[in-house]
Amino acid sequence: MKSRQRILVKFSGEALAGTNGFGIDTSILKFIANEIKTLVENEIEVGIVIGGGNIIRGVSAAKDGIIKRSSGDYMGMLSTVINSIAMQEALEHVGVDVRVQSAIKMEAICETFIVRRAKRHLEKGRVVIFAAGTGNPFFTTDTAATLRAVEIDADMIIKATKVDGVYDKDPNKFIDATKYTELTYEMALKDNIKVMDDTSIALAKDNSLPIIVCNMFERSNLLSIIEGNHSSCSIVKNRVS
Numbered sequence: 001m002k003s004r005q006r007i008l009v010k011f012s013g014e015a016l017a018g019t020n021g022f023g024i025d026t027s028i029l030k031f032i033a034n035e036i037k038t039l040v041e042n043e044i045e046v047g048i049v050i051g052g053g054n055i056i057r058g059v060s061a062a063k064d065g066i067i068k069r070s071s072g073d074y075m076g077m078l079s080t081v082i083n084s085i086a087m088q089e090a091l092e093h094v095g096v097d098v099r100v101q102s103a104i105k106m107e108a109i110c111e112t113f114i115v116r117r118a119k120r121h122l123e124k125g126r127v128v129i130f131a132a133g134t135g136n137p138f139f140t141t142d143t144a145a146t147l148r149a150v151e152i153d154a155d156m157i158i159k160a161t162k163v164d165g166v167y168d169k170d171p172n173k174f175i176d177a178t179k180y181t182e183l184t185y186e187m188a189l190k191d192n193i194k195v196m197d198d199t200s201i202a203l204a205k206d207n208s209l210p211i212i213v214c215n216m217f218e219r220s221n222l223l224s225i226i227e228g229n230h231s232s233c234s235i236v237k238n239r240v241s
Contacts, residue, residue, distance in 0.1 A: 004043050004044065004045050005043075005044050005045065005155055005226065006044070006045040006046075006047070006122060006152065006153065006154050006155055007039075007044060007045070007046060007047070007154055007155060007156050007157070007158055007226060008046075008047040008048070008049065008145060008148060008149035008152065008154045008156075008157045008158070009036070009046065009047070009048050009049075009157075009158045009160055009222065010048075010049045010050075010051075010141070010142065010145035010157060010158065010159045010160065010196075011032065011048065011049070011050045011051065011160050011216065012050075012051045012053060012160075012161065013050060013051035013052045013053040013054040013055065013079065013080070013083055013141075014051070014053045014054050015028065015054075015160070015161070015162065015216060016028055016029065016050070016054050016083055016086070017054035021054075022054060022055070023054060023055070024054065024082075024083065024086050026090070029086055029087060029089075029090035030090055030093070030094070031217070032087070032090065032216070033087070033090035033091045033093065033094045033096065034094055035216075035219070035220070035221075035222050035223075036048070036091060036096060036127060036222075037091070037094050037095065037096050038220065038222070038223050039222060039223055039226070040096055040125065040127060042223060043125075044223075044226060045122040045123070045125070046122075046127045046128075047118070047122065047127070047128045047129075047130060047148060047149065047152055047154060048084075048087065048127060048128070048129045048130065049080075049129075049130050049141055049144055049145035049148060050080055050083040050084055050087060050129070050131075050141070051080060051083070051141040052076045052077070052078075052079030052080040052082070052083060052141065053079075054079075054083070055079035055082060055083070056072075056075050056076055056079050057072075057076055058072035058073035058074075058075060058076040058137065059072065060072075061075055061076070069137065069138070070137040070138070072137075073133075073137035073138060073139075074137060076133070077103070077104060077131075077132040077133045077135070078132070080131050080132055080133060080141060081100075081102055081104075081106070081109065081110070081131045081132055083131075084100045084102075084110070084129045084130075084131035085100060085109065085110070085131075087129055088100050088110075088129060091127055096127055097124075097125065097126045097127070098126060098127040098128070098129065099111055099118075099121050099126055099127075099128050099129070100128075100129045100131055101113040101114070101117070101118055101128060101129070101130055101131065102131040102132040103130070103131070103132040103133060103134055103135030103136075103144070104132040104135050110131065113130060113135075115151045115152065118130075118148075118151075118152055119152055119153070122152065128152075130144065130145075130148045134147055139199070140197050140199070140200070142159075142196040142197045142199075142200040143196075143197060143199045143200040143203065145157060145159075145196075145200065146196070146200040146201075146203045146204050146209065146211075147200075147203060149204075149209055150203065150204075150207045150209060154209070155210075156209065156210045156211070156212055156226075157204065157209060157210070157211050157212070158212045158213075158214060158222060158225065158226075159195070159196060159211060159212070159213045159214075160214060160215075160216030160222070161213060161214070161215065161216060162215065162216070162217065163213075163215060164179070164214060164215040164218070164232050164233065164234075165179050165180065165181070165213050165214065165215075165232075165233050165234030166179065166180045166183065166188075166193060166195050166213050166234035166236070167179050167180070168180070168193070179234065180193070180234050181230070181234060181235070182234070182235050182236075182237065182240040182241060183195075183234065183235075183236055183240060184236070184237065184238060184239060184240055185201055185202075185204065185205035185236060185237070185238070186205075188201050188236050189201055189202065189205075195211060195213060195234075195236055196211065201236070204236070205238075208237075208238055210235055210236065210237045211235070211236040211237075212225055212230075212233050212234070212235050212236075213233060213234045213235075213236075214232060214233035214234075215232065215233075218232060221233075
């Protein structure tokens with residue numbers, strides 16, 4: 001039985017690359033690991049999903065038709081495993097107990113995803129990193145993150161990005177971009193606001209799972225949000241205040 005607060009954090013693969021745009025920046029790994037360690041020290045149970053865009057995206061790999069989309073997506077899933085192993089190493093480096101569970105069997109590298117085992121790890125205070133997406137092509141890691149959050153009975157899903165919330169347009173390109181402090185699932189779907197992909201938003205809506213979008217590079221932001229300070233994020237939920 002879950003007694004402590006349980007969350008799932010979704011990081012993009014691109015964020016791990018830093019300014020390079022490709023590969024893994026270990027200084028960012030260290031920063032994220034310390035942020036997650038702070039949550040664990042505050043007795044918060046943490047699941048993690050990391051994208052693979054810093055290595056390869058299935059859509060991009062298949063764009064000229066030489067590589068089939070399904071094969072491209074499997075390549076993308078493998079890139080999420082690479083990122084998950086890197087994050088596991090970073091967390092262990094700062095003293096956090098962690099397990100990687102993959103949707104695709106690869107016993108020599110990590111555990112296979114079993115929801116009961118994942119929950120047990122979380123109950124024991126271990127961080128669980130969910131790799132290889134859903135294990136199926138044509139589904140994004142956003143959808144995988146929401147699916148895993150629902151399966152482990154998470155209280156919320158936090159999408160850690162490079163901006164402090166959801167805007168009506170790109171705040172890095174438009175000075176008049178307006179931030180949404182709160183919005184409903186219906187607003188996100190109807191207005192095509194790119195919080196997460198539509199499948200993941202619909203799944204969150206069906207399960208009343210709040211989606212919080214925040215800046216991953218603001219120190220202690222994750223803990224602050226979980227403790228109820230929502231000034232530096234946007235929340236997608238059933239109703240707005």
